[in-house]
Amino acid sequence: MNALPPRPGQALPVGTPIVIRKQPPEVHCRTPFYLRGVKGEIAEVRGRFRDPSLLAFHKPGLPMRVLYRVRFKQKDVWPEYKGGPHDTVVADIFEHWIDPIAGVTKA
Amino acid sequence: MTKSHGQHHHDHAHDHDHDHDHAHPHSPPAPDDDDGYDRYEVLLQTAIRELLDEKGIISADELHRQIDYQDSLTPAIGGKIVAKAWVDPEFKRKLLADPLETINASFELDITTPLDLVVLENTPTVHNVVVCTLCSCYPRMLLGIPPAWYKSIDYRSRVVIEPRKVLAEFGTHLPDEVEVRVSDSTADLRFLVLPYRPAGTEGLSEAELAALVTRDSMIGTSLPLTAHSALKSAS
Numbered sequence: 001m002n003a004l005p006p007r008p009g010q011a012l013p014v015g016t017p018i019v020i021r022k023q024p025p026e027v028h029c030r031t032p033f034y035l036r037g038v039k040g041e042i043a044e045v046r047g048r049f050r051d052p053s054l055l056a057f058h059k060p061g062l063p064m065r066v067l068y069r070v071r072f073k074q075k076d077v078w079p080e081y082k083g084g085p086h087d088t089v090v091a092d093i094f095e096h097w098i099d100p101i102a103g104v105t106k107a
Numbered sequence: 108m109t110k111s112h113g114q115h116h117h118d119h120a121h122d123h124d125h126d127h128d129h130a131h132p133h134s135p136p137a138p139d140d141d142d143g144y145d146r147y148e149v150l151l152q153t154a155i156r157e158l159l160d161e162k163g164i165i166s167a168d169e170l171h172r173q174i175d176y177q178d179s180l181t182p183a184i185g186g187k188i189v190a191k192a193w194v195d196p197e198f199k200r201k202l203l204a205d206p207l208e209t210i211n212a213s214f215e216l217d218i219t220t221p222l223d224l225v226v227l228e229n230t231p232t233v234h235n236v237v238v239c240t241l242c243s244c245y246p247r248m249l250l251g252i253p254p255a256w257y258k259s260i261d262y263r264s265r266v267v268i269e270p271r272k273v274l275a276e277f278g279t280h281l282p283d284e285v286e287v288r289v290s291d292s293t294a295d296l297r298f299l300v301l302p303y304r305p306a307g308t309e310g311l312s313e314a315e316l317a318a319l320v321t322r323d324s325m326i327g328t329s330l331p332l333t334a335h336s337a338l339k340s341a342s
Contacts, residue, residue: 002221003295030294032240034267046223052294067295083271086286092293 003047006066016042017101018070020093028056031097035089039101040072043090051094066095180251185299186320187214188249189331190313193304202226206299210249220248222297229303229327233286236274236327237298238266244292246299250322257326266328267291277328300327307333 012018022037030052045068050061074087081087159165188210192199201209206224211217224246227235239245240263245253256262266273270287274280281287290298302324308316323329 003223030241032267032291032293034240046296049295069290069296078268083269084281084283084285084287086284087270087288088286089267089289089291091291092296094294 003049003067004064006045006048010048011045011066011095012042012068012098012100014042014044018042018098019101020070021097021099023097026053028053031093032091034077035070035072035091035093038072038077040070040076042068043071044069046092049094051096068093068095068098070098177247177252180247180249182250182320182322182325183317184214184216185250185322185325186317187313188299189301189320189325190316192301193308193316194313199228199301202301203228218248220297222248223295224249224299225296226299226301227288227290227327228301231303232284233288234281234303234327235288235290235298235300236266236270237290237292237300238263239292240264240267241293244294244297246297248297249299250325254322274328277323279329300325302327302331305331305333 017039018041019039020031020035020037025031025033045066047067048064049067051063051065052061055061069090070093072089072091074081074083074089075085077089156167156170160167160170188202191213192202198209198213203226206226207218207220210224227237229235238257243253243258243263245257247253262273267289270289271281274287292298302320304316305319308319311319319332321329321332324331
């Protein structure tokens with residue numbers, strides 16, 4: 001695998017409340033559209049990867065980006081969600097699409 | 108439309124109403140191309156394949172060997188992995204911590220991949236199901252080619268919006284208290300669901316357990332077969 005550990009202080013700790021940025025998508029964007037602006041929390045830190053939105057165009061994919069698994073409550077993704085009360089979506093999201101929600105500092 | 112293509116010959120199944128002046132004759136679609144219909148994507152794929160062959164980058168022979176290799180990967184290995192995790196707690200611990208290395212070491216495989224394989228463990232309170240809403244990410248290095256429905260727009264959009272309805276269409280009904288956790292695979296991670304061991308399978312051997320593990324149970328749309336249903340389908 002190509003992942004490297006995050007640099008000290010680079011990664012948001014597991015459990016950090018976050019919101020997915022509402023920013024224009026890259027051409028080869030790996031952030032699903034339905035999650036833009038949705039609040040969730042960091043579920044897992046997977047390490048630093050080369051940025052696939054750049055690799056797709058034969059660029060080196062630098063800087064490497066921290067990849068997280070981010071957990072969202074279904075009710076926060078789809079307000080009209082009618083499944084179970086504990087149902088979630090967990091998506092792989094790169095750091096440049098994530099804002100911590102105020103008051104939380106990096107570990 | 109004038110049939111003035113000269114020696115240029117079209118192998119497509121139906122006529123076109125456009126001019127087509129370039130001198131390069133297309134080869135017929137390869138036998139593996141779906142139906143060979145002239146969708147833009149199929150034509151693009153054919154053009155790239157021909158160019159790679161002509162320029163000596165990837166020969167038709169190499170391409171077909173890779174297709175054969177991909178086809179040789181089947182969910183059967185996944186079943187062995189799951190069954191071993193059900194009977195061997197130490198293997199399960201290693202599998203969850205370091206999936207690919209553990210699988211290679213335990214099953215004498217040599218799977219290499221730039222991707223990061225992740226095993227998602229089902230429990231009595233969490234049921235995992237995997238999708239790639241953006242494209243069709245799938246643990247091919249382990250399970251081979253994904254089923255056609257996995258790549259369909261229907262599955263990819265609906266399983267994140269109404270997962271329980273989609274699961275019900277696969278015959279999978281889960282209590283409301285269970286967390287249905289949809290993992291949306293977007294780039295560098297590939298997911299294998301480790302299904303929860305069915306009740307009533309205590310007396311079964313590892314090989315018998317492996318036979319209960321269906322491909323869909325490792326995607327998370329289905330549960331493993333029960334010992335009872337396995338006997339019924341075998342008879």
